[in-house]
Structures are given as structure tokens and as C-alpha cells.
Amino acid sequence: MQGTTKNDLIVRIGGEGGEGVISVGDFITQACAHAGLDVYTFKTFPAEIKGGYAMYQVRASTEHLYNQGDIFDVLCAFNGEAYNMNRAFLRPGTAVVYDSPGDFDPEIPPGVHAYPIPMTHTAKEMMNPRAKNMVAMGALSILFNIPVESLREVISAKFTRKGEDVVKGNLAAFERGRELATALQKTDPWTIGSPKSKQDVIVMSGNNAIGLGALIAGLDFFSAYPITPATEVAIYVAKHLPKRGGTLIQAEDEIASISQVVGASYAGKKAMTSTSGPGLALMSEMLGMAFMAELPCVVVDVQRGGPSTGLPTKHEQSDLFLAIHGAHGDAGRIVLSVENVQDCIDLTVLAFNLAEKYQCPVILLSDGSLAFSTQNVPYPDPDSYTLVERARWDGEGEYHRYRLTENGISPMTDPGTPGGMHIATGLEHNEAGLPSYTSANHEAMQAKRFRKLKGVVNDVAPAEVDAVHGAGIADIGIIAWGSTIGVVREALQRLRAEGYSVKGFYPKLLNPLPAQQFEAFGASCKRLLLPEVNFQGQLAHFVRAETSLRPESYTICGGMPFTPEMIVNKVKEILA
Amino acid sequence: MNAPLQPHTHFHKVELKPKDYKDEATPSFWCAGCGHYGVLTGLLRALSEIGVDPNFLVSVSGIGCSSRLPYFVNSYKMHTLHGRAGPVATGVHLARPDLAVVVSGGDGDGFSIGGGHMPHLARKNINVTYILMDNHVYGLTKGQCSPTSREEMKAAVTPYGGMEEPLDPILYMLTYGATYVAQAFAGNAKLGAQLIKEGMEHKGFAFINLLSQCPSFNELDTAVAFRNACDQVDPAHDVSDLAAAMQVVNAAKKACRIPTGLLYRTERPTLDQRMAELVKRVGGYKDYDLRKIIDLARP
Numbered sequence: 001m002q003g004t005t006k007n008d009l010i011v012r013i014g015g016e017g018g019e020g021v022i023s024v025g026d027f028i029t030q031a032c033a034h035a036g037l038d039v040y041t042f043k044t045f046p047a048e049i050k051g052g053y054a055m056y057q058v059r060a061s062t063e064h065l066y067n068q069g070d071i072f073d074v075l076c077a078f079n080g081e082a083y084n085m086n087r088a089f090l091r092p093g094t095a096v097v098y099d100s101p102g103d104f105d106p107e108i109p110p111g112v113h114a115y116p117i118p119m120t121h122t123a124k125e126m127m128n129p130r131a132k133n134m135v136a137m138g139a140l141s142i143l144f145n146i147p148v149e150s151l152r153e154v155i156s157a158k159f160t161r162k163g164e165d166v167v168k169g170n171l172a173a174f175e176r177g178r179e180l181a182t183a184l185q186k187t188d189p190w191t192i193g194s195p196k197s198k199q200d201v202i203v204m205s206g207n208n209a210i211g212l213g214a215l216i217a218g219l220d221f222f223s224a225y226p227i228t229p230a231t232e233v234a235i236y237v238a239k240h241l242p243k244r245g246g247t248l249i250q251a252e253d254e255i256a257s258i259s260q261v262v263g264a265s266y267a268g269k270k271a272m273t274s275t276s277g278p279g280l281a282l283m284s285e286m287l288g289m290a291f292m293a294e295l296p297c298v299v300v301d302v303q304r305g306g307p308s309t310g311l312p313t314k315h316e317q318s319d320l321f322l323a324i325h326g327a328h329g330d331a332g333r334i335v336l337s338v339e340n341v342q343d344c345i346d347l348t349v350l351a352f353n354l355a356e357k358y359q360c361p362v363i364l365l366s367d368g369s370l371a372f373s374t375q376n377v378p379y380p381d382p383d384s385y386t387l388v389e390r391a392r393w394d395g396e397g398e399y400h401r402y403r404l405t406e407n408g409i410s411p412m413t414d415p416g417t418p419g420g421m422h423i424a425t426g427l428e429h430n431e432a433g434l435p436s437y438t439s440a441n442h443e444a445m446q447a448k449r450f451r452k453l454k455g456v457v458n459d460v461a462p463a464e465v466d467a468v469h470g471a472g473i474a475d476i477g478i479i480a481w482g483s484t485i486g487v488v489r490e491a492l493q494r495l496r497a498e499g500y501s502v503k504g505f506y507p508k509l510l511n512p513l514p515a516q517q518f519e520a521f522g523a524s525c526k527r528l529l530l531p532e533v534n535f536q537g538q539l540a541h542f543v544r545a546e547t548s549l550r551p552e553s554y555t556i557c558g559g560m561p562f563t564p565e566m567i568v569n570k571v572k573e574i575l576a
Numbered sequence: 577m578n579a580p581l582q583p584h585t586h587f588h589k590v591e592l593k594p595k596d597y598k599d600e601a602t603p604s605f606w607c608a609g610c611g612h613y614g615v616l617t618g619l620l621r622a623l624s625e626i627g628v629d630p631n632f633l634v635s636v637s638g639i640g641c642s643s644r645l646p647y648f649v650n651s652y653k654m655h656t657l658h659g660r661a662g663p664v665a666t667g668v669h670l671a672r673p674d675l676a677v678v679v680s681g682g683d684g685d686g687f688s689i690g691g692g693h694m695p696h697l698a699r700k701n702i703n704v705t706y707i708l709m710d711n712h713v714y715g716l717t718k719g720q721c722s723p724t725s726r727e728e729m730k731a732a733v734t735p736y737g738g739m740e741e742p743l744d745p746i747l748y749m750l751t752y753g754a755t756y757v758a759q760a761f762a763g764n765a766k767l768g769a770q771l772i773k774e775g776m777e778h779k780g781f782a783f784i785n786l787l788s789q790c791p792s793f794n795e796l797d798t799a800v801a802f803r804n805a806c807d808q809v810d811p812a813h814d815v816s817d818l819a820a821a822m823q824v825v826n827a828a829k830k831a832c833r834i835p836t837g838l839l840y841r842t843e844r845p846t847l848d849q850r851m852a853e854l855v856k857r858v859g860g861y862k863d864y865d866l867r868k869i870i871d872l873a874r875p
Contacts (some may be wrong), residue, residue, distance in 0.1 A: 033875035202873035221671045240869050242854050245861030247670050252696040256663035263667025382866045415652040425655035
């Protein structure tokens, strides 16, 4: 068995939902991370529960990974549909491992390396038809040097709960798959390299990482309503929050969940909810009240394809307009967006800190591909995070909840505090909280609420500028947000390797927009490109509105994220 | 870290007179002759009789004439959005079960725009007291039919008369699983106070429908009409019998009468109780170690 080592390998596994596609993907991911490789996964699944095409793509590398990559190097097709769905992506050099004899007889295109493996047949022969995926995984491990010891460990660990027989049965199928593949002549060049060193890591999906970030931040109260692709945040929190004495409730709808969060916040607790676009739309009115009554709350929006019910399981970055402006009557809020799993932890903590400090809603934008993407991140030390609590009244003098202060922030009181009684109301109110409709008061109070937000930019790390040290004016600068950032990072590496003069700018704070940082970056580039996964070019719109910059919008909305190759090609096209 | 949540078991108490519970900071809001004054009187008396410490009392409301009630109550308070008082109060209560929480609002607020929340307050047995100030009309928007308006009511948006069957909040709450259901005429502040007091002391979701006249926009349901239509429920009525409670309401409806007093009461665990038990079951917060949770994500 020969082959040149490839330090960066993308394996795509496709099959019918329920055939164990997701399990194989998870096993490979866990094993690679366990062995010390970097992993970055990408999944799609049907919006329907039964059947349909499921796909799990694992990218593993000895180098740091920023995104899901371009197109796969290896396709493992469990059935004809999976093969046909991916037929168009095969190119000379791609390796295809497929079920044979199976329900299909592929015509392998020229230059594609074919490895027929009797997955279904072997599993049936072993009286263990459900272990078809283990046969496939055994074959993959031999063909592409996927860390075998780690695979054996994760298989054992995963099935231990189901009993020794299940562990043995699955391991046997796995080993049989290895034997079958050993008998084949390897003709492709793809193998995963050996990890440089073993790091102390955890492997998490974006959704779980948001839940973990909330626990680190000191979450007390979570209200949830099920919605794809955000539900896993609630599932994670539901499992662990009671351990710290916190409360999770499933509400009757998203209006109720944000209402409960606002109530819990008034009661003095750190509270959050998670949702997707349709839910965020329903929350708009209460988010306006939270801004008006100055109540901290964190809302996670795991964006999906829209408008309306749209593409519920697909990727899009299309809720930025809603996140920034989705409320009636001149309301503000803070909007953050996450690039990767690490951000899902760190920026969730930041979201709570900002909500507490500025006493307003903070919306954290994630997206459909990041929701389910599992990545390795260094083991997080919960004690290394700075946690912020809301300013509370010191008990001196007469208490006025909405006292006009220089920075706009007025101390709060928790119910139970003698002398601290006040009303939180959506009506315009005076410093004491009582209704007041005079023009002078409304102007003063609006100014107070928006004055607070001016401080936010100082509490968020400046947007990262991705530039080679000492680089002068770049021919093109790329502004990116959300998980598109990771794609741009890799595209810039490739472009630089080809001699292009390029820079990147990666804001995580999207409202209030750090305009000065944008301006400074704009001044260091001849032209600007802003790729984002929505039709209207939503961030580009805000950048044009709030800065003097005029970035060129590059938008796609096919339900899939960008690939580095797309960005590379676009830059070349512009600079040609 | 915060102490773990304890279910609501007792009130923080003080000794205060009803007038001490009246917040005088906001000027009177309701029209002369409005039934809501009676609701307020009943509430202040109930608070005094229990002796609730105002610092540990949260009054929550939605939007409407009746939803201004918290402004007149000496307590922590939230004046929230139309229809959302229930879930906001749920959040306050579950986050701090040591607080006493009273929700108030109108028939439109509770059973039209907020109608989707009512079943869940009841079935989850959220340990708050909900006072419906039911005047069978939208008052703050100057007289439109509400879900409890009589079919024959002529109003601003129904100039030729209504066309819809009114709903009965009491029947809904019995069906939804409320554990304390009572009704009174707001003008009978003595009965109102007694029912609110019992409702607040009840462990579980307490629903009290107070029929409250709107002298400005409802000519049909006047104070006199309400008073004359009310019949105190038969002392022999078994308040633990759900079917009997429904029968009392249905029989009264047929006779165009309004049954008042306690109609139904039962006990079952409240959601905050169940949640506190869950915390114990998963180890209690004392053993909480975030690193153990993070360890689960090691490959």
C-alpha cells in the first residue's frame, strides 16, 4: 500500500438517513482529533425526518483548519443516490469508495480511483446488517491512513453502553472492512499525515459550544422553543444547566421564551434563549421592550435559509438586517457574530458580559453550517474568562432606576432589595421609571439608551486585520463575517502563495458597527470585496450606510457556504 | 455562584395596612366608576391580610386599562407587552421562586392576544396568581369587542352589532388545568380580597376572574348588571370536583347567571417544585463542576 502523504484530507460520506452516515463521520472526526489532528466537519441532512440523502464531510489535517475546504478528495458512497448526488464533483484524482455489489453500478469517470467494497453484503454475511457503516469505515481507515488505534478506541467507547456483544460486533465488522480494503490495489495519492503533537483539545459542534459558553458565563435561566438549526443549543443546556441549579423551560412559542428571559433578567438572573430567523422575527417586539426597560438578555440566532420557512436545514447569513433593526420604534441592541467553534464559546461569554454591562439585548449570530460543524479547540479553562455582572445599586440615597448618567448606564436592583423598588415598563419613563411623555424627557432617555452603546466598541477586541507584517496597500481587501471568515483566511493564504497582495478584515461586532476600524482597513486597500451568504448583501449595505467605504458585494445564497476556491477565483477575476 | 432554586414555600412577611400597599407615585388612571378600582381595593386588602413584604412582591401586567394596575401597587413591578404578562411573570417566578408574583390584565390581553399563553400557565402549574380584570370590552382603544363581549354588543369596529360567540375564561381555565379557579364581581371587594388572598396562598397557578364594569365603553355590562347577575356558588359545591365546577358554570350560563366564589381547587406539584427536585436529582449545585462537563467533549 503506497501513497504520498497529504496533510489535509477531505472525506465525504453520503448515504440514506439512518444508514449510519453520521456515526461514521463522528467516529472519524473523534478519532482524528483524538490522535492530534485538526478537524473541521460539514454536514447536510434533509428537512424531513425519514430517509433522504444525508452527508457528512470530515476535513482532517496536520495543519490548523479554518473551514470545511473546497471539494472532497474521498467520497464514500453508501448507495446510488449518494454517488449520483456527488457525481458532478468527481475529478481526476478523487477516490471513490462505494458499496458493491449494491443498489448501483457506477460508471467511474476517467482518472477517478474506484474502490468497490461489499459493505451491505459483508454486514449481512456477518449477521449484523446495521454494521454496514463499520465495514465502510474499516475500509476507509486502511485506504487513507485514518488513525486506526483511535478509531478502535472511539468505537469501543461509543458502544460500551450497549453491551460487550455490540462492541465486538462493530469492531469485527470494522476489522473485516480493513481486510477487504487491504486486498485492493491503492492507486490514489491520498493519505492523512501523522499528527505533529497531541494537544489537549475538546471537539464540539457550534451549537454545543454556545451552550458551553453560556455555562462558563454563569447562565442561570434558559427558555427554549424548538427550531432547526438551533435546537441543539437548548438540548445541551437542558442537560447541564440543572447541575448548577439553573432553570431551563421549554416555552409555548418564541414570544413566550423571550418574555420569560426578560422576566428572569428583571429578577436578577443571567438569562438567554436560542432560536433561528423565524423565532427571532417573533421576538422583535419584546427585544424592543428589553431595550426600553434596559433589561440584559442574550439571544442566539442560528441563521438558516430564508425568507419565511425557506431552507430550514441549510446555511445562510441572512438575518443581519433583522438582528440589527428588527424592532419597532427606534430600538438599539448589540449584535455579535461568530466565526467558528472557538468563537461560539468565547463570544457567548462576551455576549453575556455586554448584556450585563450595557443592560440591553445582545444578539449572537451563528449559522447553519457552524451549528453542526464539529471542530477541535484547545481545552477551555473556565477560570480564564472574565465575567461581568450588571451594575447594582449601592443602597445610597434615593434610588432612581433610570438615573441619567454620563455613560448612560444606571445601576439596577434585584427584587428583594429594600428601597430599590421600581417599575420596568415599555412606556417612555422618567428617571424614576414612571410614565413621562414630554418631548424633553423622551429625547433625554433615547439619548441615554443609545449613549450606553457607544462604549461597546471598547469592550470587544478590535476586528482582526489579516495581513502579512509590513504589507503596504493591498490590491484587494476582503471584509467577511460569520463562518465566511474562515473561508477567506484560507483563500488569502493561497492567494499570497501565488503572489497576490491581499488583506482580510474580520469584524465580530456588527452593531454598533466599529466604523473607525472599517475606515482604517479600507484606507489600507485599493479595493474592497465583501463576500456573504445572502442575496441582498446585508453587511455590505451596513458598511455603505455607516462608513465612507464602498465594498464590492459578492453574494451567494444556494444553501451552502463559500469555499476558499470561490474566493480565490473571485479575487483573480477582479484583479485580472 | 448563586444558591440553587428553592420552590416557593412561604411569603416574606411584614405587617402593613392595605393603604401601605398603595403606590401613590402615579396619578389615578381609570375613569370614574371603573370597576378596576374595586379590583385594586381587593388586591390591597389581600396583600395586607397575607402580610406580603412589598420588596418580595412582583406585580406584572401586559397592556390595557387593567394592565396599569401595577403602577398603583407598592411592589417591584413590570408593565410589559400586550398579551405577554403571563410568560414574563413565569420568567420572574422561575428565576426567583422566593418572590410572590401577581399578574393582572384584561380580557383582551389575556384571552385574545395572550390567549396562547394561558393553557401553559395552567397546565405547567406556574405558581403565580393571575387576576383577570374582565370588563368584556377593549377600553384603552376606546370600545371594541373583546373575546368576552356579548354577541349583541355594538362597538366601534362592530357598528352593526357583534357576530361572535363570547368565550368563558372560567371554562377555559378549568379545562387547561388551572389548580385554583375563582370568580367574583369586582365591586364586591370583600369577596375579591378573599379570593385573591386564597389564590396567592394556593400552591400552584391561581386564576381569579374579576368582572369589572367599564362605564365608558360597555353599556351592557354595567355594575348593576354584573351585581344582579352574580350568584354566590352553593356552599355545598365540592370545589375539588372538576366536573361539578364545569356543571356549575354551564348551568349558570344557561340561566344567564354568573357563579361567584371559589369554583375549583386542587393540588399538584408546581413547576418550580419539580425543577428544584430535578436539581437535586442531577446532583445538586454543590457538586457542580464545569470541568466535568467540558471533559465530556474530549475526543
